[in-house]
Amino acid sequence: MIPAAFDYVRAGSAAEAISLIGQHGSDAKFIAGGHSLLPMMKLRLAQPAILVDISRISDLSYIKDAGDHIAIGAMTRHMDVEKSPVLAQHVPLLAHAAGHVGDPQVRHRGTIGGSIAHADPASDLPATTLALGATYVVQGPNGTREIAASDFYKSFLESDLAEDEMLTEIRVPKMNGAGWSFLKFNRRAQDWAIVGVAAWRGANGSGVGLVNMGQTPILASSVSTALAGGSSIADAAALAVDDAQPSADNNATVEYRTHLAKVLVRRALEHASA
Amino acid sequence: MEIKVTVNGKKFTSDVEPRTLLVHYIREVLNLTGTNVGCDTSSCGACSLHLDGEAVKSCTVLAVQADGANITTIEGMAAADGTLHPMQQAFMENHGLQCGFCTPGMVMAATSLLEENPNPTEEEVRIGLEGNLCRCTGYHNIVKAVMAAAGK
Numbered sequence: 001m002i003p004a005a006f007d008y009v010r011a012g013s014a015a016e017a018i019s020l021i022g023q024h025g026s027d028a029k030f031i032a033g034g035h036s037l038l039p040m041m042k043l044r045l046a047q048p049a050i051l052v053d054i055s056r057i058s059d060l061s062y063i064k065d066a067g068d069h070i071a072i073g074a075m076t077r078h079m080d081v082e083k084s085p086v087l088a089q090h091v092p093l094l095a096h097a098a099g100h101v102g103d104p105q106v107r108h109r110g111t112i113g114g115s116i117a118h119a120d121p122a123s124d125l126p127a128t129t130l131a132l133g134a135t136y137v138v139q140g141p142n143g144t145r146e147i148a149a150s151d152f153y154k155s156f157l158e159s160d161l162a163e164d165e166m167l168t169e170i171r172v173p174k175m176n177g178a179g180w181s182f183l184k185f186n187r188r189a190q191d192w193a194i195v196g197v198a199a200w201r202g203a204n205g206s207g208v209g210l211v212n213m214g215q216t217p218i219l220a221s222s223v224s225t226a227l228a229g230g231s232s233i234a235d236a237a238a239l240a241v242d243d244a245q246p247s248a249d250n251n252a253t254v255e256y257r258t259h260l261a262k263v264l265v266r267r268a269l270e271h272a273s274a
Numbered sequence: 275m276e277i278k279v280t281v282n283g284k285k286f287t288s289d290v291e292p293r294t295l296l297v298h299y300i301r302e303v304l305n306l307t308g309t310n311v312g313c314d315t316s317s318c319g320a321c322s323l324h325l326d327g328e329a330v331k332s333c334t335v336l337a338v339q340a341d342g343a344n345i346t347t348i349e350g351m352a353a354a355d356g357t358l359h360p361m362q363q364a365f366m367e368n369h370g371l372q373c374g375f376c377t378p379g380m381v382m383a384a385t386s387l388l389e390e391n392p393n394p395t396e397e398e399v400r401i402g403l404e405g406n407l408c409r410c411t412g413y414h415n416i417v418k419a420v421m422a423a424a425g426k
Contacts, residue, residue: 001314008275008292008338031339038334039315051292053339079328103405104390105319105383108328109335189404190317 003041007050013057014139014168020052022141022164030054030166032075032114035106036123055111060168063087069135072170074113078125079104081112091172093180093200097128100182103190117167119152119159119216124184126153127217128198129170131209137169144168153216178202179272183264184211187251194251195260199268201227208268213244213261220244223265233273237266277341281306282350290337297321297332299340300347308348308378312407319406322379322386323347329386331405348378351385361385361423370419372410380406384420396421 011017021028027049031037034055040046054060060075063084070090072081081087081098088095101107101115101124115125116136126149129136134149141164152160161167180200184193196211206227210218220243226236246257278287281304288303300306300323309332312320316334323332324346351359358366361381371377380403387394387402394402399420400413408416 002295002298003293005291005293008336031336034336034339035316035334038336042314055339102316103319104387104402105322105329105331105405106316106334108325108330108386189401 001042003038004044004047006041006048008053009050010053010056014054014060014166017052017054017057018139018141018164018166021166024050024052026163028052030117032111033077033109034114035102035110036114036118036120054166060113065090066171069171069173072112072172074117074167074169075111076113078102078107078110078112078115082107090174091132093175093182093198094125094128094132094172096180097124097182097198100124100184106190112170113167116152116170117159117161119154119157121153121156121214121217122192122212123217124182124193124196124198124211127196127209127211128182129172129209130217130219131198131200131207132172132175133207134173135171136167137171138165139168140165146171150219156215175200176202176204178204179274181268181271183268185260185264195246195257195264197261197264197268199265199272201269201272206269206272208240208265210240210244210261210265213241213246213257215245215247218244220265223269227269233266233269237262237269240265275338277338279340279343279345281345282347288337292336292338294337295333296323296325296335296337296340299337300332300345306347306349310375310378312375312379317407318376318379319383319403320376320379322382322406324382324386327386327389329383346382348381351381359385361388361420364419364423365416368415368419368422370412370416372408372412376406376408376410380408380416384416384423387420388424392424394420394424399424 029048031051060073062073064071130149184196193211198209206224208220222239222242240262310320312318321332
């Protein structure tokens with residue numbers, strides 16, 4: 001399969017990328033690693049007239065300790081997130097989840113910013129950063145703004161990003177030793193999750209993100225509220241789908257997904273609390 | 275658009291359409307047909323090659339994205355005198371192939387795996403090759419071959 005014809009330009013900086021995308025409007029798309037966009041273009045589910053390649057903006061590839069949080073440049077590849085000693089120490093849940101995206105070849109190309117901007121509810125990193133209470137920094141023609149992950153995801157593959165805005169940084173709070181678990185249920189190792197759970201629990205509360213349980217990545221707030229109110233893990237996990245809207249597909253019915261989410265949330269919380 | 279790449283040590287300058295996939299450039303422009311197209315959806319790994327030393331799926335990379343890169347394909351693995359790469363030798367000695375279609379991608383993924391983890395356990399090899407499918411289901415000997423190449 002070969003994508004429909006398009007023009008291709010390369011941006012050397014975020015400002016140049018935003019200027020280029022501004023000139024071409026809704027006909028243009030940013031491309032980073034291309035591992036979400038190119039498959040869609042090959043299937044003609046996306047048909048941009050122009051691609052603005054942002055993958056060479058090397059100053060957007062970094063992982064920095066910024067005090068109470070870790071700042072990750074949007075062009076940081078999954079493999080670099082997975083192998084980061086800084087993340088292993090301060091946000092091990094994210095490093096671990098990044099190691100479950102696709103397969104090694106995909107992780108050599110795909111970026112954390114691309115995955116989040118694509119806003120696929122079936123992807124691992126949107127739900128994981130949502131569970132961790134991340135903040136996304138986006139840059140547009142009039143400067144930068146910060147968006148809480150909980151305000152970012154609007155509907156299926158739709159985010160709060162404007163057409164002329166670019167995700168530049170992901171800020172993830174340090175976990176400060178909180179327990180965590182990442183469970184991904186699928187049929188083949190490299191597949192998207194049928195249901196995935198990213199969970200942490202520590203002195204400051206808990207966070208539970210659900211993969212592939214609705215039109216957006218889901219924050220299972222009801223579970224965390226119940227835990228904070230003294231509920232047992234089993235009782236809290238029973239609320240796992242209260243914030244979700246699972247749908248059926250070739251892999252699972254709604255009932256199966258609902259059951260699976262409750263079981264996986266319970267297991268993840270037991271592991272995170274152990 | 276003009277791109278410059280180094281493939282198996284040789285420099286090439288080519289004019290390509292932006293929509294040209296790297297695998298088609300390698301196969302149809304450079305005539306290096308050892309890299310196979312399997313699923314064409316970044317699932318099967320048959321098109322794996324090394325882009326700046328790391329395995330990638332060349333059906334999901336644009337040729338223009340590889341501009342300036344150093345690329346190695348299966349044809350570049352053996353030495354100039356024909357001596358097989360240790361991974362190729364290990365695949366041969368352990369019968370790590372049946373029909374052979376997935377083999378170039380397996381060899382490229384496996385060498386990239388050992389580059390990142392020179393001393394893997396058998397389980398790490400199995401997980402590390404999760405992006406490569408063998409429809410003959412010949413995984414057992416493929417894993418044996420990779421373990422042999424790692425000196426185990």
